[in-house]
Amino acid sequence: MAYVITDSCIKDSLCVDVCPTDCIHPKQDEPGFEEATQLFVDPVECIDCGACVPACTSDSILAVDDVPEDKKPFIERNTAFFKN
Ligand code: SF4
Numbered sequence: 001m002a003y004v005i006t007d008s009c010i011k012d013s014l015c016v017d018v019c020p021t022d023c024i025h026p027k028q029d030e031p032g033f034e035e036a037t038q039l040f041v042d043p044v045e046c047i048d049c050g051a052c053v054p055a056c057t058s059d060s061i062l063a064v065d066d067v068p069e070d071k072k073p074f075i076e077r078n079t080a081f082f083k084n
């Protein structure tokens, strides 16, 4: 399992600051931040600690198992971001 960021993300990067494995990207100083519509969780690096969830004020971060049907495409979109 991993955690997934969905399209209500407002890119305030609050989750980035609390993630112990630094697996949420793009960060503000990385290429692609301005163009990104949201941030993404690297499912390979995520250790499922859940620390990012309470940090997010827009409730955009969900455990994979809790992603509702209409948000399921974001599971693949988070993975796809790291395949470049
Ligand atoms: S669950 Fe933990 S490791 Fe995974 S993205 Fe959130 S803070 Fe990072």
Ligand code: SF4
Pocket (backbone or CB within 6 Å): 005, 008, 009, 010, 011, 012, 013, 014, 015, 016, 039, 055, 056, 057, 058, 059, 060, 061
């Ligand atoms: S804390 Fe939530 S809204 Fe902010 S960047 Fe992370 S996922 Fe997006």
